[in-house]
Amino acid sequence: MEARIVVSAVCIFAPDGRLLTVRKRGTDRFMHPGGKPEPGESAAHAASRELEEEVGIVVGPEALEPLGAWIARAANEAGRDIEATVFAAPGTYDPAAVHAAAEIAELRWIDPAAQPDVDLAPLLTDHILPLLARRP
Template sequence: MPLIDKIAWLHLHEGRILSTRSRGKDRYYLPGGKREPGETDAQTLLREIREELTVALDPASLQPRGVFTAPAHGHAPEVLVQMTLYAATYTGTLQPAAEIEEVVWLSYRHRPQVSAVDQLIFDWLHERGELVE
């Protein structure tokens, strides 16, 4: 089965989760992206977040939060996305860059507006009491 390997940043603030929407997309996605050949998870995440949100993640603060797999939004039904999730602190000012059109803080009630893999993450965070209604 085809698998899209993605690395994403989990950033929570006051029970809400940082999310992004790319130009022309109808869903919100956790910030991050696909690794380039030879990149580690950390290298991928630091590069993607710098490109998308203009902030620098602190590599020493990276904490793995889980791996989630679901059908890839906008792809054939058999294509899956595997998202490896990391929390980390950052420096700088969050602002959309590159293909990102919108940066938002979502609560659990926004679950229908995110991709399938993000819905799994929303459920997991909500069950743990980390994501508010």
């Protein structure tokens, strides 16, 4: 069995409660902004860096709220699992001010309380959306 893919991801919310999802070029699943840490980089630092690179949102690692860590099926690498540390960014963000950059092909804001779309990553459908449904 191949080693898990270690990633950091960030939940970004719009003022109306929608959650930002991104689709990377060459893939068909939507997921959180985020990615793999560089050597020696903490999960929070990786999340902060990836957030700025992928969607232009600047949030220091110390400002990210840890939501948890999960193991889920990798969305875009068949037969692999990810080990994801997930954070929430503070406050809310205007969808018009968030832009796709780096390897991001498309942004989509979703209602976390709605029926999950079939093209969402397993981390979202299996772990994050149920977690968000339980939050006040």
